[in-house]
Amino acid sequence: MTASRDSVTLSADVVPIDRRDLRRMIDEASATELHALVDEAHADEIVHAVTSLPEDEREKLFDVLDAERGAAVLELLPDSQAVDSLESLDPDAAAELIHELDSEDQADLIALLDDPELILSRLPAEEAEEIRDLASYPADTAGGMMGTEFLAFPLGSTVGDVVKELQDHADEHSDADVQYVYVTDEDGRLRGVLPLRNLVVSKRARKISDVMIADPLAMPSDATLDRMIAFFDDHHFLGVPVVTTAEDPVPGRLLGVLQAAEVDEAEAELRGGEFRRSQGIVGGEELRSMPLLLRSRRRFSWLTLNIGLNVVAASVIARNLDVIEAIAPLAVIMPIISDMSGCSGNQAVAVSMRELSLNVARPSDWFRVWRKEAAVGSVNGIGLGLLLGLAGGLWQGPWFGFVVGAALAANTLVAVSIGGVVPLLLKGLKLDPAVGAGPILTTVTDMCGFFLVLTMAANLLQQA
Structure with a gap:
């Protein structure tokens, strides 16, 4: 969403928001301090601080803020978090926030709600009908993107x-x-x-x-x-x-x-959505503030499909083992480990690029990003490792399954860590993360994948 003309004016001076101080204000329900913070803080700082709050604290923040300032914060948030915030509030309070927004933002958010009438019924009848009319246009048409504030x-x-x-x-x-x-x-x-x-x-x-x-x-x-x-x-x-x-x-x-700004924003979202889908982020927008299992499920479905496709590709090598007698069956699985790890890393790259574009993440957040990605990587790595380990065990025996499964699990963790952090580090170095993150990710995951599987196999052979 874009900032509305009637929202609280945000200072152009960028002063970092102390998140611990923000959480204290919310915990103490200090309306005076929170109002002053919204009045004085830069929009980027508000986005960065509020999106990092747990859902219950964001809900309490909107309970404390008055409607004008609450709407000023709401319109800065990604749509997914703005909708979650509205649905968590009392309908009367949510209606007050909607009332303060520009017409195009009103229609955009109302169209995304599970039960829009719960809020619309609490607005003045004429305003509610105007919002319904705007929300009835397809979102990607001029009618769906226009504002009705004109003379x-x-x-x-x-x-x-x-x-x-x-x-x-x-x-x-x-x-x-x-x-x-x-x-x-x-x-x-x-x-x-x-x-x-x-x-x-x-x-x-x-x-x-x-x-x-x-x-x-x-x-x-x-x-x-x-x-x-x-x-x-x-x-x-x-x-x-x-x-x-x-x-x-x-x-x-x-x-x-x-x-024109609305069209630019829609075009950027379209391109970003295409990129996320190309990297396997399904189900729409993803931010690291979303629940762990939801994020894992959105990524995991695409990854499981890719593991099947890679097994098919590797079967071409398997059918030619008699030609390449010097290569052990382990060589058949190594490309799968490398490619699947790269897929996981590319998903992390896509989310980091999105959060950088929204000012939700910045280079100094690399450790927080790594922790979040490590959690998703652990869950998905274990799941993918079990799948590949089972297939490998049925093919060549339990030790072979253990080696390839453990290697994929470990390399997935490495890949998402690199994919999540490298774009931030490149941004901090004033380099283009979209250009540099992919090659770095591919090189490192290939090296780590081959090293892990070969080292583990060698150790097990020595003990046999």
Whole structure:
């Protein structure tokens, strides 16, 4: 989500938040201190501190904060944590937070809730209906990404009418896109755009139809994300009006405004989602603050599929053992150990890259990240080791199964540790983690995998 215009202004001075101090404030329910912290802290610091809190402490934080500051914090969080926080709160308190958000953020979060009506029923009827309308659009269309905070005036208005309205109701219009004023006809169709500069330099008695930009570019509500990306690539606008489609009873009716920043965020999320899926992170967004078993389950399903694919690939070598008589059956399993460990490491890389992009993690968090990854790596390593060990034992006997299973379990732990930490270290060195993490991970996991399996096999042979 993006910061709303009515949220608490966050200082540009980056001052680290002491998490122990934050937890003390929450434990003592010190509203005064927490309000001051939200008012003064940088947005990145708030994200970093709040996302690291246990779920029960995040819930208590929102209980203590007033609605305005609670919404300011909520809109900074990843959607998964924002939704969890809303669902953990009393519905009345959750409704107060929703009320403070921008319309596009309201619709985004309501669409993700398990029971949105529980919160919508506690909002004013008109506001709730507007949110339902916005949430009904597909999330990746212009209608699903637009905001409804904008200023529109009828064609017959004068410059003086617009200026007086802005001055008399400045507080009410604080949520609107104040860079442009939109001009509509009696049916609400978009007829023109009035830049503030044209408004300021024009005489009060002039009709806005005389100073507006007529027939402006607009985006239909059903426009796809690809179309929106292409539009903002071609036109360096901060925003574009969204109108009803040609099939609507009133085509061209002004519905809202699509911000370029929203499209950029959606494109980044799309690319990030594609990358996570390519690395086997299934089930959507993952953060290390999520429950251990949930994170393990999301990764494990993809890893078990890959172990089967790698066994199939290795069977090609197994069928040619008579040709390569000098190579023991152990050589058949070694590529599996190397590749599976690399898959686990790539999953850790994907989560580290995501957390870096959200400012949830930073280079100084390497030890915390390692501990979290070591926990997941231990669970998945044991599971994968048992699967491969069982297959190896059925094929070549129990000692062979023990060697390959233990080697895979140990190398999985090594791989996720490297995959989780290396992107942070590269970021700290001002190197591109997306470029460097993969080669480092592949090289180290190959070396460790081969070393572990060969060393363990050699030791067991000596004892035989």
